[in-house]
Amino acid sequence: MHAPGHNRPRNSGTPLDPSWFEGVGVNASAVERRAASLTARRSVKKEYQAAWLVQALTCIDLTTLAGDDTPGRVRRLCAKARRPLSEDLLAALELDAPPTVGAVCVYPTMVAPAVAALAGSGVPVASVATGFPAGLTPLPLRLAEIAYAVEQGAREIDIVISRAHVLNRDWAALYDEVQAMRAACGSAHLKAILATGDLKTLRNVYAASMVAMQAGADFIKTSTGKEDVNATLPVSLVMLRALRDYGERTGFSIGFKPAGGLRTAKDALNWLILMREELGVAYTRNDLFRIGASGLLTDIERQLAHYATGRYSASYAHAMA
């Protein structure tokens, strides 16, 4: 069984070519307007909303990235990842098969317990690495950390880029770094966290996206969840335009992962609308779309319970992650 996203030709990268992003206009005001009106242009209700929420659920990278993570905490998260919906909800929704989340995302030292807890579920383990979240440890250590996580069984590595390379326009350094990380990943997929809250301008976001993809990223991801501003719709829109442009030039489909700040079912629907409107239905599926979140799942469960029962549900009624 393929883990989500592991069924497509991988991005082989291209030589660094700044002409793909330098001089590309990104007008922040217009992007903000589009992002604001986009989610007001589409609405999903009733059974359609329930279906969309199930879809969102399957795209979640269920995440714990806290200093107090323990193997026990990770096991509980994995249990939720395997079976996010209760039996009665599953029955009410009449799905073909019980859904799982897209992946479980943890720190490198938590990969082993996660892999064990998810054995046989088909849910891959993703590990952050490379001195997450700041990414300012020496490059050899960052690469070694990737190797460690892969060795522990991580199928996906969420790396952080050196923001300094973007802020100082050192595209070659950024490219070399991500390329080296991609090599260290081996068969594991590389998700490049751009930490867009640190990059500030949308032109920086576009350029960093393009360099990461040229260096071989399989996914581009907005945020660590630790910046002041995490995933926003305008930033996501710019990243989607970048990966579409990259795809048009190379034929590769790059995945997208917003992370941080998506907490409500409504957020999840908004991002799914963004994906569908900008890139089509294929980009609403978890091989090309992930949502980095922890609390989101509970809100989705509550909305699904409301659909199934017609009553508003209490959060304590759902098994916690």
Added chain:
Amino acid sequence: MGKIADILKTMEYGPSPEASDAVRAWLLLHDQGFGHFINGAVTKPGALFEVRDPSTATQIAAATQGTGADVEAAVAAARAAQPGWAALPGHERAKYLYALARLTQKRERFLAVLEALDNGKPIRETRDIDIPLVARHFYHHAGWASLIASEFPGSRPVGVCGQIIPWNFPLLMLAWKVAPALAAGNTVVLKPAEFTPLTALAFAEICVEAGLPAGVVNIVTGDGETGAALAAHEGVDKIAFTGSTDVGRLIRRATAGSGKRLSLELGGKSPFLVFDDCDLDSAVEGVVDGIFFNQGQVCCAGSRLLVAESVEARFVARLKTRMARLTVGAPLDKSTDIGAIVDPSQLRRIQGLVEAGRAEGAEIFQPETKLPATGSFYPPTLACRVEPANILAREEVFGPVLATMTFRTPDEAVALANNTRYGLAASVWTENINRAYEVASRLKAGVVWINSTNLFDAGAAFGGYRESGFGREGGREGLAEYLTVADLPRKPVAANPARFSAAPGPAAPGLDRTPKNYIGGQQARPDGGAVYSVRDPQGRALGQAGLGGRKDIRNAVEAAAKATGWAGATAHNRAQVLYYIAENLSARAKEFAERLRAMTGEPGESEVEAAIQRLFFYAGFADKYDGAVRAGPRKFVTLAMNEPYGVLGIVCPDEAPLLALISLVAPAIAVGNAVVAVPSAAHPLAATDFYSVLDTSDLPGGVVNIVTGENDALALTLAEHDGVDALWRAGPNAGEKRLEEASAGNLKSTWMLGEGVDWAQAQGREFLRRACEIKTIWTPYGE
């Protein structure tokens, strides 16, 4: 397998209808048909016409066809209510406007659904755009009501306003008309469009709920005949019309010479300029908001896409992809992008124009969008390879149809953009601010959106250049349309009118010196070569003047149109030239005074002195009559720029032959116009002497052109000339009707000053205001 599993395969949005129960219940209450709203009460329904939901082609209501008697009653009610309404302290009027805003807001959802049902536009637009802007407009003007006394001291309301509004933004256009009128102390008779009367009738109920005094707002429903009756009614002091250029022309003719104030917001063929350095994806979204908003039934729709040839292929490819994602369907569905065309007749018009465009060589693209089986729907349409002569490049389609052309350079982009009879709006996409403002300044358009499109705010003036009409709505400029800001000073008209005869007559005794016309900075013999005799009050020949004709006016207008450098000169520079003219006039004051005395029999010294003062006054103003930054939406710099009309025709009275000429010409050129002036026919010699003053004052050739001859005939030629952008005329009222009728050709702005103006007092901002049109430039900022 369940429904959810099915949906997961396609990820369709599914239906998402907005509830319409409250609206349908309201319509049921009125199932006997709607009457008018006159003098605070609803009239009994009369002869009814059907009101249909264009998305289903079914009748949803019936409204009364307004008769002449209905209009009469409404105007009478408005007239009776007007003094009391105007006499209320501004604060009291503000409270009513505030109540209208609040009540609109409280019924936002109801009005949004009603509008979508009646007009066919998507609920997203009525909910997120139309109705919030309505409330904003009433709030903004509640503010003005409080401020008029202090912000427009000495002003007074115009009186009874007849307002005729279109079907594309029914309630928003009502707000644009009613709010400023009421704030300024006017009362109104409003006629909504026959296709879409329902939100106006709902607004009548809001007026009652707000306790608005009876007669302040009157609403008469009906078709064009009702509108014509209102436009022609003698008891109406002002007509404000929004609609097609053709109907605007009819109204211009119908109101000609009546002394009615007139503002016209008409059609457009607005350019949407995409430069190669812009954010192409955002520009694609701009196109969506520009031409597919409200099914393209928007007067300022960006209907001509001008795209840099170097990015055309990429841009058009992205646009096509985007168009394929637009949904066309039920207006009340929250996921609908494009709703119904307002009426089958409009749908047929769109279909006809697209076919004609195709026949003329346009390549038509329509995505495979599913259209509903019934109702009036039209898919988003892109016409590529549209040459400037193509009907789709010239005619306003008023549908979701975009005509595409390419350009190579910014100069060419501007030339193509301005290659139209219209001048309502424009949208400029570039990441280069120098280029953005260069292009914005050269576009002939009343509104320019930089990296944005179709944005509106109650505080920002909206209105067109050229055949897109005149007058502005919104903001300070819009309010001024509903005020008499300053009455012209008047004095009794002379008992013995000056005499003029075109019959050949003698020259002055002595050496013959016959002045010629002054065109393009050169003296030019009248085309016909004829002259006429200028006489003193005793009938003695003082000399001769050229008997100018049509071709002289033509030549003068051509020279004026070439004098574009004047508008581009710095205001400081224009001021210096005006000072220089004053200086040179002063040096020859004695000679001018003698000339005036000879022609009029009056001592001329004070007139010459007043003329010098007037030149100083407008020289002083040249670099101070500047624009403003409007407090609109956040993160926009919204500029209100005063721009000269271009070529201004000026027809002078017989009174104060030098002073009147200078009182009219000086403000016109101070702001950058080029003028064609027709001096008093009876007393032309001060004007013809004056051109030698101009010659020595560094005034560039063509900025002031002087054609002497029979006043009314030359004025008519100016009024008819499509290259004249505005016409001022001071003279007996009897001549005004013909001129204003003739001005309908290119819908030039006219200012009829009448006779008996006290020229010694006639100066002020009003002259500058009349010499400019407002260009509103919206520039977003953000990083």
